[in-house]
Amino acid sequence: MTEKETKNWEKFFRVTNSDEFDYAKFDPDATPGLSDREEAKAIQAVNTERMHDLQERLYAENKQALLIVLQALDTGGKDGAIRTIFGPLNPQGVQVTSFKVPSAQELAHDYLWRIHQHTPPKGMIGIFNRSHYEDVLVVKVHRLIDEKVVRKRYAQINAFEDHLQENGVKILKFHLCISRDEQRKRLQQRLDKPDKHWKFSRNDLAERARWDEYVEAYQAMLRNCSPASAPWYVIPANKKWYRNAIISQIVADTLAKMDPQFPPPEEGLDKIVIPE
Amino acid sequence: MTEKETKNWEKFFRVTNSDEFDYAKFDPDATPGLSDREEAKAIQAVNTERMHDLQERLYAENKQALLIVLQALDTGGKDGAIRTIFGPLNPQGVQVTSFKVPSAQELAHDYLWRIHQHTPPKGMIGIFNRSHYEDVLVVKVHRLIDEKVVRKRYAQINAFEDHLQENGVKILKFHLCISRDEQRKRLQQRLDKPDKHWKFSRNDLAERARWDEYVEAYQAMLRNCSPASAPWYVIPANKKWYRNAIISQIVADTLAKMDPQFPPPEEGLDKIVIPE
Numbered sequence: 001m002t003e004k005e006t007k008n009w010e011k012f013f014r015v016t017n018s019d020e021f022d023y024a025k026f027d028p029d030a031t032p033g034l035s036d037r038e039e040a041k042a043i044q045a046v047n048t049e050r051m052h053d054l055q056e057r058l059y060a061e062n063k064q065a066l067l068i069v070l071q072a073l074d075t076g077g078k079d080g081a082i083r084t085i086f087g088p089l090n091p092q093g094v095q096v097t098s099f100k101v102p103s104a105q106e107l108a109h110d111y112l113w114r115i116h117q118h119t120p121p122k123g124m125i126g127i128f129n130r131s132h133y134e135d136v137l138v139v140k141v142h143r144l145i146d147e148k149v150v151r152k153r154y155a156q157i158n159a160f161e162d163h164l165q166e167n168g169v170k171i172l173k174f175h176l177c178i179s180r181d182e183q184r185k186r187l188q189q190r191l192d193k194p195d196k197h198w199k200f201s202r203n204d205l206a207e208r209a210r211w212d213e214y215v216e217a218y219q220a221m222l223r224n225c226s227p228a229s230a231p232w233y234v235i236p237a238n239k240k241w242y243r244n245a246i247i248s249q250i251v252a253d254t255l256a257k258m259d260p261q262f263p264p265p266e267e268g269l270d271k272i273v274i275p276e
Numbered sequence: 277m278t279e280k281e282t283k284n285w286e287k288f289f290r291v292t293n294s295d296e297f298d299y300a301k302f303d304p305d306a307t308p309g310l311s312d313r314e315e316a317k318a319i320q321a322v323n324t325e326r327m328h329d330l331q332e333r334l335y336a337e338n339k340q341a342l343l344i345v346l347q348a349l350d351t352g353g354k355d356g357a358i359r360t361i362f363g364p365l366n367p368q369g370v371q372v373t374s375f376k377v378p379s380a381q382e383l384a385h386d387y388l389w390r391i392h393q394h395t396p397p398k399g400m401i402g403i404f405n406r407s408h409y410e411d412v413l414v415v416k417v418h419r420l421i422d423e424k425v426v427r428k429r430y431a432q433i434n435a436f437e438d439h440l441q442e443n444g445v446k447i448l449k450f451h452l453c454i455s456r457d458e459q460r461k462r463l464q465q466r467l468d469k470p471d472k473h474w475k476f477s478r479n480d481l482a483e484r485a486r487w488d489e490y491v492e493a494y495q496a497m498l499r500n501c502s503p504a505s506a507p508w509y510v511i512p513a514n515k516k517w518y519r520n521a522i523i524s525q526i527v528a529d530t531l532a533k534m535d536p537q538f539p540p541p542e543e544g545l546d547k548i549v550i551p552e
Contacts, residue, residue, distance in 0.1 A: 092358050197539075275481075
């Protein structure tokens with residue numbers, strides 16, 4: 001691919017509120033702009049270096065934060081993406097939060113209460129494995145709230161994210177999109193490999209049976225929660241190497257745009273000699 | 277070194293309450309059992325693999341946690357140890373907490389309140405960059421509490437750690453020990469390298485002037501907070517490669533002893549075929 005095309009990845013996968021993102025037409029198997037695994041690995045390696053350097057600056061600067069939200073259907077690759085893309089970074093500057101079924105205490109509060117507690121502080125990269133978006137996805141699919149509430153929540157979430165971004169927390173949202181058949185293969189693999197059994201639950205089958213409802217919920221959410229300031233990126237994720245290369249590219253480019261700077265040194269440091 | 281000696285590292289660097297650990301006699305430049313950087317790097321690489329596999333089991337098992345406490349004088353290498361030793365692990369299973377000067381809210385509570393909030397949940401490895409031990413170190417050196425309170429705190433800390441360990445949180449405590457001259461070199465380097473200026477503060481000089489008082493506080497703490505169930509390990513840390521090899525060895529050995537197991541699969545998984 002040409003360099004021009006590479007630079008358009010961010011735009012290529014970005015969803016906008018104004019368009020009518022069509023889940024049915026999206027190809028999770030596609031690998032636009034990359035010919036093979038080797039090319040993808042090389043791009044990811046470069047981006048790992050870039051992220052590593054930019055992360056140190058972000059931490060030193062201590063003024064901005066980056067929040068990365070990962071959403072996917074079961075087996076979509078959130079865990080793998082976190083391990084592979086963000087594993088090489090300095091763990092001191094990364095905090096991963098996996099949101100599970102809410103606790104009784106969490107349910108006693110509004111649905112953004114627990115989320116807000118885990119937004120990254122200045123200098124940090126926060127990664128959400130699932131997020132507040134579950135409250136317009138699983139909760140919608142299981143009809144725990146009605147459509148009116150869902151629509152209110154889209155607006156509340158947009159407002160919450162605006163608030164975070166106005167206060168120094170840049171947000172990047174990735175939906176890892178896999179096909180129904182790819183999910184079948186991955187679930188079957190979990191059954192076939194004894195050391196992956198722990199990742200399988202019978203409930204996965206019940207959720208898989210609701211595939212079409214999830215797709216509908218994702219489509220509505222993607223269309224309603226992609227303002228220009230905090231768009232979703234839908235990443236073709238059937239091929240892990242493609243997913244990793246594209247996400248690492250968008251994250252590294254975003255950090256570069258945030259342009260974190262080492263803070264200016266105190267005056268007169270050059271005159272100091274450390275005493276014996 | 278012989279394999280037998282290697283296996284004794286854990287014992288070699290372990291402090292016990294009954295002995296009279298003598299800080300003045302400890303050599304931070306020593307590298308017992310390892311001849312050079314290459315040998316150390318090879319050992320660390322093996323331990324990285326071991327930790328990686330054991331971490332996955334720990335996470336899958338979801339029954340025990342490991343808490344690693346790092347304490348050192350300024351420039352002792354806590355940040356570097358975290359980046360180098362734990363950087364390669366899955367960030368989803370590691371949480372690093374850096375304890376800074378307590379906030380007003382934290383000061384409104386007892387000194388273990390903020391610590392307890394950051395102990396690792398089941399399945400996780402928690403890393404403390406500084407810890408509750410600051411409350412018997414910096415606080416003692418600056419005479420914010422008197423000796424009677426310090427002695428009470430040793431006992432309270434031992435009791436707190438007992439409680440954690442009885443409830444599934446295994447604790448490993450490492451003091452990275454550098455020499456006064458090594459600190460001088462490292463502080464000078466921060467002054468000499470513009471991209472390290474942000475790590476230097478004039479306050480570091482004031483703290484360095486209290487070197488002997490810190491050594492005294494460390495020695496008292498090490499002697500009083502090393503019960504057989506939760507001993508301190510004092511690691512010679514002038515040579516980073518030695519520090520990294522030894523810590524990775526003790527952590528990997530400890531995880532191996534914790535012996536985390538993949539949970540047993542639900543019954544009848546072998547009969548399931550994932551539907552189209």
